[in-house]
Amino acid sequence: MGRVLVTGGAGYIGSHVMVVLGRKGYRCVCLDNFSNSSPRAVERAQVLAPGAIEAVEADIRDTEALRRVLAGADISSVIHLAGLKAVGESVEKPALYRDNNVRGTQCLLEALAGSGVRTFVFSSSATVYGNATAMPIGEDAPTAPASPYGENKLEIERMLAKLAGEDPSWRVASLRYFNPVGAHESGTIGEHPSGTPNNLMPYVCQAAAGLRGPLRVFGTDYPTPDGTGIRDYIHVMDLAEGHMAALTALPLTPPGTVMTVNLGTGMGHSVLEVVDTFERVNGVKVPRELAGRRPGDVPICYADCSRARQLLRWSSRRTLEDMCRDAWRWQVLNPAGY
Numbered sequence: 320m321g322r323v324l325v326t327g328g329a330g331y332i333g334s335h336v337m338v339v340l341g342r343k344g345y346r347c348v349c350l351d352n353f354s355n356s357s358p359r360a361v362e363r364a365q366v367l368a369p370g371a372i373e374a375v376e377a378d379i380r381d382t383e384a385l386r387r388v389l390a391g392a393d394i395s396s397v398i399h400l401a402g403l404k405a406v407g408e409s410v411e412k413p414a415l416y417r418d419n420n421v422r423g424t425q426c427l428l429e430a431l432a433g434s435g436v437r438t439f440v441f442s443s444s445a446t447v448y449g450n451a452t453a454m455p456i457g458e459d460a461p462t463a464p465a466s467p468y469g470e471n472k473l474e475i476e477r478m479l480a481k482l483a484g485e486d487p488s489w490r491v492a493s494l495r496y497f498n499p500v501g502a503h504e505s506g507t508i509g510e511h512p513s514g515t516p517n518n519l520m521p522y523v524c525q526a527a528a529g530l531r532g533p534l535r536v537f538g539t540d541y542p543t544p545d546g547t548g549i550r551d552y553i554h555v556m557d558l559a560e561g562h563m564a565a566l567t568a569l570p571l572t573p574p575g576t577v578m579t580v581n582l583g584t585g586m587g588h589s590v591l592e593v594v595d596t597f598e599r600v601n602g603v604k605v606p607r608e609l610a611g612r613r614p615g616d617v618p619i620c621y622a623d624c625s626r627a628r629q630l631l632r633w634s635s636r637r638t639l640e641d642m643c644r645d646a647w648r649w650q651v652l653n654p655a656g657y
């Protein structure tokens with residue numbers, strides 16, 4: 320079995336993916352430019368998966384550097400997570416996002432064209448569905464991204480589908496993540512957003528630690544049982560296992576396969592449910608204040624996960640309690656991140 324090239328492997332999700340793969344006997348080459356991560360994340364992943372992870376510092380837009388890695392490293396598949404991911408920033412800097420995410424993927428594919436690697440797993444996102452209203456969201460739901468970031472993801476999915484359509488030696492899985500949260504149970508790797516967190520769980524952690532002001536709960540009059548928005552949160556270790564399931568499933572599919580698969584739990588939790596569970600399992604207070612709705616937020620969003628069960632033989636196992644416990648352990652052990 321050759322090695323797995325993990326682009327963006329030093330990031331939040333990539334570090335967990337490498338640990339899951341490494342502990343199951345896969346060997347990984349982590350390729351990252353550290354634009355939104357720390358080499359320490361890779362070092363810690365190396366401790367959790369001894370001997371399984373090699374690190375290369377490079378940018379996916381540097382085709383020559385990619386070619387050098389591919390020539391020397393016995394790579395047989397790619398998990399492509401490298402990318403910029405802040406939805407708000409993508410609205411302010413659409414050209415930067417397109418260059419890094421879309422052109423970056425083109426460069427990666429160009430480098431792969433000259434290698435034998437034809438198994439490709441891509442980090443897509445539920446943001447491709449935009450403000451969908453029919454729940455649960457299946458993969459055949461209409462796509463209507465509401466940001467340049469979401470448009471980048473959809474464009475890359477289409478680029479990969481076209482590639483496999485023209486050259487059936489490719490096998491591709493585009494995994495549409497819902498809301499990854501939590502951390503490895505050791506508390507040594509996790510999510511440390513730079514600046515004020517945009518996502519609920521990192522904000523809850525930092526508010527509970529006294530590092531931020533009260534959590535603002537945006538919208539308390541939605542048509543949900545407690546009035547707050549409902550989302551599909553998935554433990555990052557479940558998500559990481561979903562990638563391994565995709566890597567295992569792809570080689571058994573017919574040539575030219577392109578699978579688009581939601582990775583979520585298929586269950587929604589409201590903001591207040593997350594915050595109350597966090598307080599209960601961790602024995603801490605999360606200061607909060609109720610605020611009005613934010614423009615663009617939908618009341619409810621959760622995945623239909625039947626395709627993942629069917630095609631990947633994978634489904635999430637960890638509970639909201641696990642997500643809250645593991646997120647807090649990471650926060651307590653690493654108050655300033657890496």
Ligand SMILES: NC(=O)c1ccc[n+]([C@@H]2O[C@H](COP(=O)([O-])OP(=O)(O)OC[C@H]3O[C@@H](n4cnc5c(N)ncnc54)[C@H](O)[C@@H]3O)[C@@H](O)[C@H]2O)c1
Pocket residue numbers: 326327328329330331332333350351352353354355356357377378379380399400401402403404419423442443444445496497498499
């Ligand atoms: N975290 C989420 O909520 C979420 C949801 C859906 C999809 N995703 C996607 O999953 C992937 C990983 O997300 P994450 O949360 O781990 O983000 P992250 O920022 O922690 O990880 C991304 C990694 O990619 C690296 N990177 C960025 N541009 C690069 C480039 N040009 N060359 C090399 N490395 C580069 C960064 O340094 C970082 O280590 C991203 O593509 C993201 O869009 C994330």
